Amino acid sequence: MNYHHGLTFIIPEESSPSNQVYDAAHLYLPTIHLINSSTRTIRVTKTPRRETVKLAIESGEQVPDTFDGIDLNWLYVVEKHPSGCVDRRFELTFQKEHKDKIMTFYLAYVVRRSEAIKQESKILNLRNINTYDEVEFEHPATFETIAMEPSLKRKIIKDLERFVSRREFYKKVGKAWKRGYLLYGPPGTGKSSLIAAIANYLKFDVFELELDAIDSDSELKRALLSTTNRSILVIEDIDCSVNKDKENRFTLSGLLNFMDGLWSSCGDERIIVFTTNHKDRLDPVLLRPGRMDVHIHMSYCTPSAFRILASNYLGVEDLDRHPLYGEIAGLLESTKVTPADVCEDFLRKNDDDVVDDDDDEVDVDAALERVAKFLKLRKLEGANNIDEPETQEEEKAGNGSESE
Numbered sequence: 586m587n588y589h590h591g592l593t594f595i596i597p598e599e600s601s602p603s604n605q606v607y608d609a610a611h612l613y614l615p616t617i618h619l620i621n622s623s624t625r626t627i628r629v630t631k632t633p634r635r636e637t638v639k640l641a642i643e644s645g646e647q648v649p650d651t652f653d654g655i656d657l658n659w660l661y662v663v664e665k666h667p668s669g670c671v672d673r674r675f676e677l678t679f680q681k682e683h684k685d686k687i688m689t690f691y692l693a694y695v696v697r698r699s700e701a702i703k704q705e706s707k708i709l710n711l712r713n714i715n716t717y718d719e720v721e722f723e724h725p726a727t728f729e730t731i732a733m734e735p736s737l738k739r740k741i742i743k744d745l746e747r748f749v750s751r752r753e754f755y756k757k758v759g760k761a762w763k764r765g766y767l768l769y770g771p772p773g774t775g776k777s778s779l780i781a782a783i784a785n786y787l788k789f790d791v792f793e794l795e796l797d798a799i800d801s802d803s804e805l806k807r808a809l810l811s812t813t814n815r816s817i818l819v820i821e822d823i824d825c826s827v828n829k830d831k832e833n834r835f836t837l838s839g840l841l842n843f844m845d846g847l848w849s850s851c852g853d854e855r856i857i858v859f860t861t862n863h864k865d866r867l868d869p870v871l872l873r874p875g876r877m878d879v880h881i882h883m884s885y886c887t888p889s890a891f892r893i894l895a896s897n898y899l900g901v902e903d904l905d906r907h908p909l910y911g912e913i914a915g916l917l918e919s920t921k922v923t924p925a926d927v928c929e930d931f932l933r934k935n936d937d938d939v940v941d942d943d944d945d946e947v948d949v950d951a952a953l954e955r956v957a958k959f960l961k962l963r964k965l966e967g968a969n970n971i972d973e974p975e976t977q978e979e980e981k982a983g984n985g986s987e988s989e
């Protein structure tokens with residue numbers, strides 16, 4: 586395409602923070618490219634877990650587009666330098682007179698379209714924001730597969746839905762549109778699985794932040810700025826990262842203030858999830874109302890959580906009627922066994938079974954007998970017996986943070 590008075594926007598790939606227009610173009614262009622008669626090549630990939638194929642533009646491909654009667658031309662350029670560095674960019678060319686319209690409306694349209702495409706394609710990303718490593722997020726956990734008290738599950742889903750529907754409220758009160766969750770409980774109770782279930786439910790990308798690897802405020806700011814809207818920021822094991830102020834580094838409480846400041850002026854909804862195996866070791870300042878909005882206790886396996894796992898792993902829907910269920914439920918109520926322990930046991934075959942990969946048949950009676958035996962053993966070990974409330978419970982961290 587020839588332009589007499591052409592203007593070209595260079596849209597480079599950037600990682601810290603990422604260039605939203607570049608990322609959006611990557612999702613948007615293949616969708617219009619396919620229906621274009623000038624298309625020569627298009628890259629197609631698919632991973633086993635993904636339902637649809639992923640399309641990508643090849644280097645050197647041109648993609649024409651029109652917007653409000655204006656002709657535009659995209660070019661994707663990948664340059665490899667002798668040093669091994671690779672520069673990637675899009676070049677967007679159009680008639681100069683349309684500059685304002687393209688800047689104000691077209692680029693915003695491309696970003697909006699890319700968000701919609703992402704929602705439809707269900708492709709989520711997992712990025713470590715310390716290293717900027719990014720992979721596709723394919724964790725299978727969903728709210729259906731998570732074993733937890735059904736009432737708590739419903740409360741979490743309701744809370745998420747309420748949060749994402751309140752754009753106007755957050756705008757009206759001038760607060761950052763963010764919600765903080767604290768997941769606490771022993772290892773293997775499903776904290777990571779719940780984060781995955783939330784990401785899959787909302788179709789939000791996941792960003793992991795390792796606080797220990799951050800040394801300065803500016804590094805922290807850069808890392809946080811590289812996160813995108815509609816995402817979950819995960820900070821794991823915060824009990825191990827609470828003493829950061831010794832060397833004049835940030836505190837977790839400072840981190841929360843920092844996020845408020847950073848995100849109150851920009852952006853759409855963000856979820857921040859902190860996890861800890863030891864809530865009692867956290868600075869009480871962090872547990873005050875308004876710091877983390879929802880505290881979720883991930884507990885040892887309860888009878889109702891067990892029913893969900895039995896349904897998922899063994900396909901048993903009427904477990905209450907099974908002769909072993911009463912005994913198993915009783916043992917669960919008096920023994921510390923995590924859902925991860927139960928999952929592992931369900932996956933284990935009888936020791937004397939010959940492993941046959943083609944044999945998907947589940948012997949429910951044998952599996953339940955094995956679990957009962959395993960629970961009895963755990964109970965006999967004594968030290969593991971329940972000495973804390975065994976039900977999962979949710980406590981809101983006060984009501985100060987969200988009152989209308």
Ligand SMILES: Nc1ncnc2c1ncn2[C@@H]1O[C@H](COP(=O)(O)OP(=O)(O)OP(=O)(O)O)[C@@H](O)[C@H]1O
Nearest residue numbers: 730731732771772773774775776777778924925928
């Ligand atoms: N509540 C649960 N519901 C369903 N599966 C679970 C649950 N808890 C644990 N699992 C199973 O056990 C595995 C390990 O659990 P997960 O990593 O989610 O626990 P965690 O609490 O995050 O542990 P850690 O504190 O060690 O990171 C999961 O991949 C899943 O298969």
